[in-house]
Amino acid sequence: MNEKNRDGKRAARERLQQERELQKAREKRRRLLIVSAAVVGVLGLAAVVGVIAANTGGGGGGKDSDAAGGPVVAPSGAEGEKSLALPAGASDAPSTLTIWEDFRCPACAQFENGFRETIHELTDSGQLKVEYHLATIIDGNMGGSGSLRAANAAACAQDAGKFVPYHDVLYQNQPAEVDDAFAKNSKLIELAGKVEGLDTPAFRKCVEDGTHDSWVDKSAEAFRAGDFSGTPTVLLNGEPVFPQKGNEQISPANLKKWVEEANKDKKPGTEQPSPAAS
Secondary structure: OHHHHHHHHHHHHHHHHHHHHHHHHHHHHHHHHHHHHOEOOOEOHHHHHHHHHHOOOOOOOOOHHHOOOOOOOOOOOOEOHHHOEEEEOOOOOOEEEEEEEOOOOHHHHHHHHHHHHHHHHHHHOOOEEEEEEEOOHHHHHHOOOHHHHHHHHHHHHHHOOOHHHHHHHHHHOOOOOOOOHHHOHHHHHHHHOOOOOOOOHHHHHHHHHOOOHHHHHHHHHHHHHOOOOOOOEEEEOOEEOOOEEOOEEOOHHHHHHHHHHHOOOOOOOOOOOOHHHO
């Protein structure tokens, strides 16, 4: 009996040890999934699902038939290589936040709606300049033309000096990813009514004519050529900070801290971009 008891206890200990090892493995996998899926305080699993959906399948960008196919007309005040960046904040700010995004991308809306106040605070105080780059990968992966149409409308808003508020309105009113509501120019013009002074005959003509469609296509090409992993892609002074920077998860507090660290002993910017980029 004693030998049998010892064997039974040994077997029980071994089973318990195996269960503990399995539990540790499961917990490790769970933590890895959480780290990759969550952005502390702001972005959850839904955002990462949006990133995955946005980057599954073919290259992305609007269909050739949707593009204007005409000359590339950059929006007023566009900057950077090939004039593909839409700037916000003081042009001489000590730090630059580069954002690649798609107006149909759910994860982009999660990021923008979660960090909007923080980014505005940093740009308004001259600590940060933002360079927005527009991509159209959802059109390529899900079909439709809402990414292209919304990006063109945002470029038209840039011409009117209303890019930032219109950009924010689009994300605040983003339809479900499978709903290509932004493909309708009438919807984009309706949303322009939420930005004071934007809904003008010039803006409507720009939207309806697809004035900046070829420019948007060039921006989409640059996104693909950049070999980025998805949208949003967020870089602080060229270093990726989404969904984390080093071992730290992105959050409004951490973004402020990272900018403060980068700007140590540097003066805030004071030179504002052209009125069309304000």
